[in-house]
Amino acid sequence: MITKERAEKVARAHAxxxxxxxSYKKLSIRPASxxxxxxxxxxxxxxxTCGVCGMEQELGIDSEGExxxxx
Numbered sequence: 001m002i003t004k005e006r007a008e009k010v011a012r013a014h015a016x017x018x019x020x021x022x023s024y025k026k027l028s029i030r031p032a033s034x035x036x037x038x039x040x041x042x043x044x045x046x047x048x049t050c051g052v053c054g055m056e057q058e059l060g061i062d063s064e065g066e067x068x069x070x071x
Contacts, residue, residue, distance in 0.1 A: 001063040004029055007044035010065050016050040016057070017070060023051035036060060040068045 002010075008029050015022055026049040032042040042060035049056050060068035 001043055002061070002065045004044065006065060007046065007061045010061055010067065011046040011048060011059055014059060014067060014070070016053065016055055018055040019050065019053040021050060021052040024048045025051040032060065042068050 008027065011027060011029065012022065012024065016024075026047075028047050030045055032040075032045045036042040036045060040060050041062050043063040044061040046059040046061060047056070048059065058071040060070075062068045
């Protein structure tokens, strides 16, 4: 499983779905819930707020460091 620090790097490397910027004013990484682990094969759950347009996004990262989903 990837570390929390690596999951944060993966999340920061993903551009905002709305404006395409890589600047985030809020970013939080936490372990995935049991339900998300089973449904999405998610290891880390990220919540982030774009620093440019303010869009809030959720991101699931699997144990290999790949993005499982973006909401």
